[in-house]
Amino acid sequence: MSNNVLTFDEVSFSYKGKKKEKVTPILDQLSLSVQSGEFVSLLGPSGSGKSTIFRLITGLEQPTKGLISLYGEEEMKRLGKVGYMPQQDMLLDWRNILDNAFLPLEINGFTKKDRKEQVLQLLEEFGLKGHEYDYPHQLSGGMRQRVSFLRAMLGGGNLLLLDEPFSALDAVTRLSMQEWLLDQWEKLEKTVVFITHDVDEALFLSDRVFLFSQSPLSTFKEIQVPLPRPRKLEDLLSPELATIKSELLRELRQQVKL
Numbered sequence: 559m560s561n562n563v564l565t566f567d568e569v570s571f572s573y574k575g576k577k578k579e580k581v582t583p584i585l586d587q588l589s590l591s592v593q594s595g596e597f598v599s600l601l602g603p604s605g606s607g608k609s610t611i612f613r614l615i616t617g618l619e620q621p622t623k624g625l626i627s628l629y630g631e632e633e634m635k636r637l638g639k640v641g642y643m644p645q646q647d648m649l650l651d652w653r654n655i656l657d658n659a660f661l662p663l664e665i666n667g668f669t670k671k672d673r674k675e676q677v678l679q680l681l682e683e684f685g686l687k688g689h690e691y692d693y694p695h696q697l698s699g700g701m702r703q704r705v706s707f708l709r710a711m712l713g714g715g716n717l718l719l720l721d722e723p724f725s726a727l728d729a730v731t732r733l734s735m736q737e738w739l740l741d742q743w744e745k746l747e748k749t750v751v752f753i754t755h756d757v758d759e760a761l762f763l764s765d766r767v768f769l770f771s772q773s774p775l776s777t778f779k780e781i782q783v784p785l786p787r788p789r790k791l792e793d794l795l796s797p798e799l800a801t802i803k804s805e806l807l808r809e810l811r812q813q814v815k816l
């Protein structure tokens with residue numbers, strides 16, 4: 559039996575435009591698979607369709623052609639089956655931080671009494687202690703990102719989709735969040751698909767990096783990261799990694815036509 563948590567089998571997709579408007583394909587027969595317990599990053603130019611891949615996985619969009627399987631089953635009803643942190647946080651302005659974080663548990667039928675302690679403890683771990691009863695507009699960008707991240711962690715299923723989760727963080731906090739994420743990933747045995755524009759971040763975190771370059775997305779270059787785990791940030795300084803990094807940067811730079 560295959561160990562795949564996620565499979566795209568020749569998936570095509572375009573957003574429906576208004577009548578007569580030209581429809582631009584975003585995905586064209588894209589096939590990929592992610593195995594249980596893997597950490598995979600998606601790298602590619604802005605506007606190429608990375609976030610769209612996540613919207614397809616979560617079931618917010620459906621492919622125009624091809625099949626998406628989750629947890630080994632072809633699955634049309636994918637909503638609520640994965641933990642999803644969207645690129646723009648979707649915190650509910652009228653709910654305080656505790657209630658925002660609690661949302662996925664509530665959807666899955668837990669009462670607040672059941673899990674309040676768990677959520678409060680996580681909020682503390684995420685550096686949000688003291689803000690439990692604040693509202694989203696009272697938080698900084700980085701804090702909102704952490705609430706959104708926490709909410710994705712509490713979402714159902716083994717698969718966690720993180721869309722540029724650390725982009726609003728300062729460099730130092732970002733590094734500690736990366737280490738923290740690897741810790742959580744190992745402890746909770748999650749499967750992670752991670753979108754980033756940061757090559758170092760992708761290499762430090764991932765087992766494999768998928769580098770997209772064509773538009774529409776149809777094939778990609780796959781890079782296996784040859785680092786043992788657990789990893790340290792200094793591992794990125796090895797000559798082998800430096801070579802891989804410069805290749806990735808070169809390919810990415812070729813795609814950006816200024």
Ligand SMILES: Nc1ncnc2c1ncn2[C@@H]1O[C@H](COP(=O)(O)OP(=O)(O)OP(=O)(O)O)[C@@H](O)[C@H]1O
Nearest residue numbers: 573574584602603604605606607608609610611645
């Ligand atoms: N809801 C939508 N309706 C119509 N077109 C959309 C919609 N969302 C995205 N697009 C278009 O689809 C393309 C891919 O967008 P997507 O957000 O997936 O890119 P991305 O690779 O995540 O980019 P970035 O790195 O900037 O986040 C873009 O051209 C975008 O304009």
Ligand SMILES: [Mg+2]
Nearest residue numbers: 608609610645
């Ligand atoms: Mg995006």
